[in-house]
Amino acid sequence: MVSSGSAMDPEQVVRRNPPGTKAEDFYKWSPQSFDEMDSTLAVQQYIQQTIRQDFTDTETILTAPPGQDEGVWKYEQLRQFCLELNGLAIKLQAECTPMTCSQMTATEQWIFLCAAHKTPKECPAIDYTRHTLDGAACLLNSNKYFPSRVSIKDSSVAKLGSVCRRVYRIFSHAYYHHRHIFD
């Protein structure tokens, strides 16, 4: 929402969604260039903004602005990705029950074990999806591995890969077993 103050003072755009904003007006402010953003959550802001501008243009979304740390960029992209994957999970929740898909599979060869438990467990598909998303949320937000949002430890970069792998399995399960949702 662009506040009324902007009418008087064209440079002053207040980027807020205060209570009472209509859904269509959400995030309806003029985009900021990356360099102008001076908050610690600048990368996330930038990614979200780019998505809003055109969510089909994956190239632009994935291109890091110049000078941005690779690790942080990947981290923030992954966060945003998990956020949006929630939508898929919701749709799956309706359809995918322990009755229909009692194991997490994509093709017939592989059964994926859920890594969110102490010992990897064979969860039904919907549980796998939920646990993976929850586990990813905990991991990506944990202070131990990712204490800061503007710098990533090198040791934690490997974690990003494993999170991606598990998340991708959710996709593959949806593709093979719940094709209509996938589309």
Place this chain on the structure above:
Amino acid sequence: MDNGDSGGNQQNKPAETKSPYSMPGILHFIQHEWSRFEMERAQWDVERAELQARIAFLQGERKGQENLKRDLIRRIKMLEFALKQESDRAKVHKLKFGTDISMEQKHNETNEESKTNEMQTTNAHMSWRHGRQLLRQYLQEVGYSETILDVRSQRVRALLGNNYEVPKPTENDNQVVNGDLSDEEDDFDEVDGFGDAEMALAEFDFLNPPDSEPDDMKLDWSVDQNKLNAMKEQFRQEKRQTKKKELKRKWTRPIKKDLQNMLDTLRGSELNRATEDVDIHIPDEELLGVFIGYTNFSCQNIIFNMLCLKTMDHDWFLTQDSTPTKESYRKTWNPKYTLRSHFDGIRAIRFLPNESSVITASEDHTMKLWNLNKPLPSKKTQALDVEPIYSFRGHSGAVLSLEIDTEGSSCFSGGLDSTVRVWSIPSVEIDAYDTYDPSVSQKILVGHTDAVWSLSYSGTRQQLLSASSDCSVRLWNPTSADPLVQTYTTDGTPTSVCFVHCDSNHVVVSHTDGKVNLYDLETGQISLVLTEGDGIISSGSINCVVSHPTMPVTMTAHDDKHIKFYDNTSDTGKLIHSMVAHLDSVTSLSVDPNGLYLLSGSHDSSIRLWNLDSKTCIQELTSHRKKFDESIYSVAFHPSATYIASAGADALAKVFV
């Protein structure tokens, strides 16, 4: 090895028929003995260590006792010295003022110890100054500086902070005086035996609360009590004199008068007769005599003393004239838990009523349930991290508002996708990675056509109100088959609703254009428009409105940095008070369940705790970072425990204790 040996030695066995021993037997025996020896050696080692520890302990104890003995002897010597000086002084006074001393003289004689010296009289200042100087001398002799004494007293107070319990009100006066003096005492504690004596005196007060007839002065105890009070008074004053420079003590003349008045009431007729000065002037020597008599009571009295001290602390330092403080929130709030797991800003946070749990609603389309009793183990002591137990997935847009019912069994959420969802809250003990239970999502209340920004639940009516940016407020009955009870269209876009706690037929709604209206639910009409009085309507948007739990007051949080208080009862809905609360727009308010405190959060990244009686800010906490220009979205009090929480745009929620 045995077997091998026996196998190898079987041939030898018949050869050794003469001796009753066999190789394996011997070996076995030797091994057995060896292991036994080892065991015994281990036992001896253990015993030795134990005994050594005991020795060390006893040595320490003995050292402590010797120190104590030395201190006591020192005190006794100083007291005797002071006593002698006082007796000299009293003799001088007696020559000047004969009659006034006679009363106390009687009491003198009835004392346990022989007090041959007389009392002093009306000349307060002389005795005070003398006493003060005496005490200063003692201090210097021992080498204590004032600062050390201060530090000690502070430490003692801090130590006792947790153990203290509020005493009965009848004893209050006594204790105030006691505590007051004992505070002085504390500073001199190790230096002079007055501390001990004070404690003894304090104890007497408990024994004989009000009575202090002069006729009863025959009793040693009551006599002592009077003198004790007077002595305490004197000490307090002396102390005050010495500490005048330290303004933090806040002891001023009027307070002394208060104390004296209290002492007067305690003492009864004897005091009424005597002048104020005389009361104060209890002879030092008598004081000291009593002290000497009771120096032995140190230990238990110390504890009692401390208790008095603590009372005094509360009564004195924190609330001079006002009512005694309520313990619950009179302290600073410190961050305790940080809840990290959301991917985007957290729009709402609420406590579960009967547990140490919170639910957060976030723009990442999920809500999460957290159990504060199970934080992650962490080396840092500052803020513990907590992981969520459960994630509520169902909204297809950001979840904007959250409300929990009064039992804590179900929660309601409103989102950008214009739905209100009812969830049943799983137990807080479940494992975070349990199987999916589809029954958690109970109902979806469809009706609004735009984002649902605010929810309010009324326990008395068992109904839910939702406000949406489609300019309507809807009333739902979540448990019934047809949930929607009524729809009210509002004049302007509502931002926040709240049931009026005193009267659940009314709700208060705030709007983006600054209007605050009181609606009657039966008629659906505006019953009252809350304005600023002379027709001025605030221009900025109102972000949040809350209703006071016990009084008919409504509080609103404005975009123009103000918090305003409105009266619901008057016909015009008058503005009671308006204050500039933050440096940026105020986003969220929460009232504590007792109605004493208000918590406000703002986009300037700060949370402020306000006292509702005085409308002053008690504490400010900075938390949360800004995303896009927004910082704190929501603050909440726990309905029954001492927790407060804040939710921010940086996807974190913090809980303070």
